[in-house]
Amino acid sequence: MELQDTPELAAFRAEARAWLDENAPAFSGRVKHRLHNESADSPEEYEAAERASVAAAGAWQARLRAGGWAAVSWPEAFGGRGGTPAQEAVFAEECERFDVSVGPLMVGLKMVGPTLMRHGTRAQCAEHLPPLLNGERVWCQLYSEPGAGSDLAGLRTRAVRDEATGDWIVTGQKVWTSSAPVADWAILLARTNVDVPKHQGITYFLLDMRTPGIEVRPLRQMNGSYHFNEVFLDEVRVPASNVVGEVDAGWKVVHTTLAAERAMIGGGGGEKARLLVELARSLGRLDDPLVRQHIAEVFTLDEVLRFLGLRMRAAIARGVPPGPEGSIMKLLVARRAHRAAEAALAIEGAHGLLLGADAPQEGAWQQQLLSAQGLRIGGGTDFIQLNTIAERILGLPRQRHPDKDVPFRTLTEQRNGDA
Template sequence: MELQDTPELAAFRAEARTWLAGHAPPFSGRVKHRLHFESAESAEAYEEAERASLEAAKAWQATLRAGGWAAIAWPEAFGGRGGTPGQEAVFAEECERFDVSVGPLMIGLKMVGPTLMRHGTSAQCAEHLPPLLNGERVWCQLYSEPGAGSDLASLRTRAVRDEATGDWIVTGQKVWTSSAQVADWAILLARTNIDLPKHQGITYFLVDMRTPGIEVRPLRQMNGSYHFNEVFLDEVRVPAGNVVGEVDAGWKVVHTTLAAERAMIGGGGGERARALVELARSRGRIDDPVVRQHIAEVFTLDEILRFLGLRMRAAITRGVPPGPEASIMKLLVARRAHRAAETALAIEGPHGLLVGEATAGHGSGQQQLLSAQGLRIGGGTDFIQLNAIAERILGLPRQRHPDKDVPFRMTTAQRDGSE
């Protein structure tokens, strides 16, 4: 494991730091552009804040593209810089020093882009990758359904081919869709063959969110925000050219997207213990042994994640793609978020019951506690990550799934009680 930059990476870091100093404002110390960690007094207030965050992200992405820093590890053939994943990781580290973020564009940049480069056609890449790099297009993912969350392969949204035109007609419901209300396009999983087992009859689509028949309904979370949505699709027409990969073989494609999502979540968050130390000092509790113990637990998670990140960066610098270790990092990021938020409120004591600008850290601890549970669900629940770790890292036997080889038509009938 490489704990320090190679000479090449050190030179790249110096170049990146110099460029950022001339083009980005310094970090103000507050959580930036992560609206699902913010409260909102109304849907209108949240929508206004989300639009502002989105416009800032688009402007910064355009600046990155103009400066030659957009999609550092993407091949030049796809519009990237042609650098290494290690360079991309270094640039992300340096960006933490500045008040910039492409957060609202991450689904497109970190999930859609890699998926299209690996599985998409040349026409699909030509149509969608340039707008991604320019900060012109926002994406969401239409995956989870009311009855298909952790067991995503149980999804029921149907896509039926129109034999006259070759298009697909999609009908169904999706839920917990981040940023659907501002998205231009979506990646969609739909069932195209109910006579195959559930993992084999799914197709991966690209969908224009302005297509007639799509209705987005915001979901108010307990932290007051409207980050997630439910999406209804009523006979939505999707062109045949918007299928990614092969028909009925979308499960192979989605593995690329899900692995990228877990790596994205697992690689975020930065340090939490440092902010807790500052909070404890401001509250006069820095010498409290119980508080110190709680901060030490968060610091331990900070360090574990830092070392795991270094290990992953060293691997990808050698050309080894991220593997199941992304599940470990995603799992620990969720645990750390919850532990750090609990510790912040414990330090604040009775003040932890307050919210708003007058509270310590502008109420960030309170909002993070309310939002932390979302990290344990999004991108695959804690139990999904534990299964991946058990099977793919520890080599334990796979959990038996009785319906794995059963045609989906039969499992649906049994679930509905018609057979």
């Protein structure tokens, strides 16, 4: 039993631990998920490794489904266990004792699933939720564009209805898409009405990534990774049945997905201070007062995030969906990743200049330092999170948006005129 466990959670933890002790060792070490802080010599090498991690994660997810642990907090009506968010968190904590992961499937399980359960049709849930639970389908998200990142509502990818069939024809460009080469499906935002203000003319689609007209181009990052991609859509046909929610009302659906994404990012990363202690011990620097100070700072962030997670789970257990509090956790996770990597390189000293097999722990901390900036951008930049915290938690005046009520067509004409 853990300190924060109620008697009911303690019993659940014991049940989860017993099941994992029996089942997880056979899968431990098989899933090496390609994260954005792992380098590769070529896009093909990165994609091959990512596909291998997808296959291993799918096998573990299938075992979870067979054992009744695939979606602890999903309602039973949607194939889940019907448990509480607190139970889901306990199960995740117990999984950390083993080297098992469903990382490549997280966009689907943590973002697509909750969104469809809240906004999707029965047919959409029946088609997409079972493959998610079985580990058979990988999802990506087609949101950001070269000119629409922090201002996501400024997106220009267009979807035009084919009046003969009712389908939508989508043309545009997306960027910073994780897992695009290995994804089976995507959640896609496209503009369906240019004669209303920008937030009111966006529709939320489900897109089969095997549809003709889709081109994926890997992006080389400064740390040698190919985690992100550009995606070009050239007259891609999307059935009308793949609209989630109402046409032109996708912004409401977007909020559900973004809140789930921030909660997912904010809840990830584990305990960084413990890893730093292990690093310092291996290098004989655990008694160095400056090293201990670095570790203490990271430990503080670990604990703050842990308690924020408990608070969020308690709110969810009372029926309160993830809200702006997720922005605090997402902000701190990005900050902790940067501070932890800086601390690790300070502990490594001159060895911190090395990379790969020559560096301590095969250069894992060097890669994290190079990739930490991505966490401060993905899922909403630090500045977006700060604005959300200021407006929706502290109650400060909202930032003025002079283009909020201007039809998007007018905004486009003004920009083209300025150009």
